[in-house]
Amino acid sequence: MTALPMVEAIRLALGRAMEDDPDVVLLGEDVGLDGGVFRATDGLFKRFGEQRVLDTPLSEAGIAGLAVGLAAQGLRPVLEIQFTGFIYPALDQIVNHASRLRTRTRGRLTCPMVVRSPCGGGIRAVEHHSESPEAMFAHVPGLRVVIPSSARRAYGLLLAAIRDPDPVVFLEPTKLYRLSKEEVEDDGTALPLDRCFVLREGRDVTIVAWGAMVHEALDAATRLAAAGVSAEVIDVATLKPLDAGTIVASVAKTGRCVVAHEAPLTAGYGAEVAARLAEHALLNLIAPVVRVAGWDTVMPLPRLEHHYLPNAARIAAAARKVMTFR
Amino acid sequence: MAIAAKRKGKADEPDAAPADLLRYYREMLLIRRFEEKAGQMYGMGLIGGFCHLYIGQEAVVVGMQAAITPQDAVITSYRDHGHMLACGMDPAGVMAELTGRRGGYSRGKGGSMHMFSKEKNFYGGHGIVAAQVPIGTGLAFGFKYRGQPNVCLTYFGDGAVNQGQVYESFNMAQLWKLPVVYIIENNKYGMGTSVERASATTEFHQRGAAHGIPGEAVDGMDVLAVKEAGERAVAHARTGKGPYILEMKTYRYRGHSMSDPAKYRSKEEVERMRTQHDPIEQLAKVLGERGIADEATLKKLDREVKDIVSAAAEFAQNSPEPDPAELFTDVLLEA
Numbered sequence: 001m002t003a004l005p006m007v008e009a010i011r012l013a014l015g016r017a018m019e020d021d022p023d024v025v026l027l028g029e030d031v032g033l034d035g036g037v038f039r040a041t042d043g044l045f046k047r048f049g050e051q052r053v054l055d056t057p058l059s060e061a062g063i064a065g066l067a068v069g070l071a072a073q074g075l076r077p078v079l080e081i082q083f084t085g086f087i088y089p090a091l092d093q094i095v096n097h098a099s100r101l102r103t104r105t106r107g108r109l110t111c112p113m114v115v116r117s118p119c120g121g122g123i124r125a126v127e128h129h130s131e132s133p134e135a136m137f138a139h140v141p142g143l144r145v146v147i148p149s150s151a152r153r154a155y156g157l158l159l160a161a162i163r164d165p166d167p168v169v170f171l172e173p174t175k176l177y178r179l180s181k182e183e184v185e186d187d188g189t190a191l192p193l194d195r196c197f198v199l200r201e202g203r204d205v206t207i208v209a210w211g212a213m214v215h216e217a218l219d220a221a222t223r224l225a226a227a228g229v230s231a232e233v234i235d236v237a238t239l240k241p242l243d244a245g246t247i248v249a250s251v252a253k254t255g256r257c258v259v260a261h262e263a264p265l266t267a268g269y270g271a272e273v274a275a276r277l278a279e280h281a282l283l284n285l286i287a288p289v290v291r292v293a294g295w296d297t298v299m300p301l302p303r304l305e306h307h308y309l310p311n312a313a314r315i316a317a318a319a320r321k322v323m324t325f326r
Numbered sequence: 327m328a329i330a331a332k333r334k335g336k337a338d339e340p341d342a343a344p345a346d347l348l349r350y351y352r353e354m355l356l357i358r359r360f361e362e363k364a365g366q367m368y369g370m371g372l373i374g375g376f377c378h379l380y381i382g383q384e385a386v387v388v389g390m391q392a393a394i395t396p397q398d399a400v401i402t403s404y405r406d407h408g409h410m411l412a413c414g415m416d417p418a419g420v421m422a423e424l425t426g427r428r429g430g431y432s433r434g435k436g437g438s439m440h441m442f443s444k445e446k447n448f449y450g451g452h453g454i455v456a457a458q459v460p461i462g463t464g465l466a467f468g469f470k471y472r473g474q475p476n477v478c479l480t481y482f483g484d485g486a487v488n489q490g491q492v493y494e495s496f497n498m499a500q501l502w503k504l505p506v507v508y509i510i511e512n513n514k515y516g517m518g519t520s521v522e523r524a525s526a527t528t529e530f531h532q533r534g535a536a537h538g539i540p541g542e543a544v545d546g547m548d549v550l551a552v553k554e555a556g557e558r559a560v561a562h563a564r565t566g567k568g569p570y571i572l573e574m575k576t577y578r579y580r581g582h583s584m585s586d587p588a589k590y591r592s593k594e595e596v597e598r599m600r601t602q603h604d605p606i607e608q609l610a611k612v613l614g615e616r617g618i619a620d621e622a623t624l625k626k627l628d629r630e631v632k633d634i635v636s637a638a639a640e641f642a643q644n645s646p647e648p649d650p651a652e653l654f655t656d657v658l659l660e661a
Binding site for chain 2: 025051056057059061062063064065066067068069070071072073074075092093096097100102103104105106107108109110141142144164165166241
């Protein structure tokens with residue numbers, strides 16, 4: 001077993017999925033010969049050929065529609081959209097068609113496609129190269145929304161997403177692509193979708209996060225422990241459908257919850273987590289649920305990025321605030 | 327209009343066998359009577375929402391269907407009832423979907439615009455103008471990927487030709503030589519706006535020129551002209567030469583949908599198309615001239631078709647409503 005950065009674990013999973021199933025097709029802008037803007041598909045073109053690793057024109061709506069057609073034929077297209085800001089032209093196909101094929105055909109046709117896209121900030125790229133549109137997709141019935149936060153989870157969740165019979169929006173935090181390494185065994189084992197992962201157990205406060213914020217949450221938990229506060233950290237991983245049970249059970253124990261995400265605060269996915277807790281854990285709550293999020297602004301230019309992105313300090317401060325409720 | 331004069335085939339080659347001509351007549355008539363009934367049922371409040379009738383355009387789908395095999399795929403926009411019937415889908419199942427009943431093709435959850443049949447290789451019924459074009463291109467890609475010798479007929483209207491997705495698709499289809507035939511049903515109006523008022527150029531069969539895609543204009547009111555052009559286009563796509571564009575000059579007699587005040591065209595124009603260019607009347611004339619069917623035979627056919635449509639309407643009214651529990655089914659695969 002070797003320790004890999006997340007982007008290499010993604011490549012490993014793509015190669016494994018293609019090896020296992022000739023119906024898996026990769027397509028996207030520069031994914032073939034060039035190996036992808038973040039090198040996620042590097043080497044796959046040579047290994048599997050241009051029939052299966054397809055360099056497409058710059059036509060996001062067109063290639064998303066093409067993928068829906070492939071999926072309707074029973075193939076398993078894995079589409080890379082170069083940055084989440086480029087995904088908006090493809091929304092028509094993802095929202096109006098991919099997500100509804102099962103319903104419209106009553107399951108006679110399904111849409112087993114994966115839309116991979118690098119997301120989130122922290123790499124000093126301008127707005128549409130740094131956005132976090134997960135709540136937008138989570139709002140759409142018929143889509144799964146998955147965000148990995150480590151190499152091992154990226155490998156297992158991507159394999160699960162590709163094997164899933166329904167469309168999955170798979171958002172990959174760019175900041176995590178090469179942030180750290182983790183041992184990944186390329187044995188083709190998928191991780192379960194629709195499940196949260198409890199990464200650190202604690203008694204006093206539950207910190208809920210996904211993507212790059214998971215690392216800030218873990219860092220915050222370490223800082224809190226030094227101050228005598230025991231924090232539980234949950235990686236949501238699959239945002240839709242949400243494994244609310246794991247979060248509710250945790251808050252039933254801790255009585256306090258901080259939700260952290262990069263996306264703007266208003267109508268962000270943190271609101272969904274807070275609402276679920278209000279519905280299912282109100283009487284367990286000792287303190288209000290606090291959201292630590294991006295501001296309600298456009299993702300700022302690089303020099304201001306660190307003022308925008310939530311970090312361990314802000315998460316720890318929020319946790320200390322909820323700890324004042326006894 | 328004399329049908330035979332306009333076709334490009336050699337004069338001494340028969341365009342279709344007598345039995346085939348009768349079949350085209352019957353299929354066009356079935357679509358006509360089905361749509362008349364659907365319009366009637368809409369008026370009675372039995373069909374909700376929107377309903378886009380195909381009356382006037384029947385020759386397009388019947389002629390194109392005659393040019394393909396049952397293993398080829400078909401995809402279209404929301405004016406889709408005719409395409410489904412031409413593909414051989416059951417009129418009762420289509421009508422019951424219009425009434426939103428359990429017996430419908432999507433068991434009451436698809437409606438007029440969203441029906442599919444995997445068995446008949448009909449991939450919908452799509453309500454977003456032009457969104458079916460890249461999907462159809464993908465279906466063609468699927469055939470090529472799997473090495474199947476099939477083509478995908480991808481229909482869209484004159485309103486869709488100005489959408490960007492169409493040109494993204496043209497580029498990919500020609501780049502990868504995909505087996506797709508793009509059929510532009512130019513019925514002269516995108517809802518209430520004429521093509522002249524919406525398009526900088528109106529020779530839509532030339533819209534693939536920038537991508538090197540051949541195209542031709544076809545008299546879409548003449549089923550035999552459609553079939554002949556269709557065979558040429560399908561042969562091109564099937565033999566690895568890539569996409570082909572057919573612009574069908576056609577006409578819809580009814581409104582865009584059932585609620586259409588029709589302020590954008592004159593009654594005289596509609597009347598002229600009905601009396602001088604009707605696809606069914608034109609073929610009836612050919613059948614008579616060639617001694618294939620006399621008036622009595624055609625009347626008998628009409629009765630048979632009406633019986634099928636009546637039975638479909640009967641089924642569509644009596645099929646039970648979907649259970650409320652159906653609200654929650656078929657969103658994602660149930661674990």
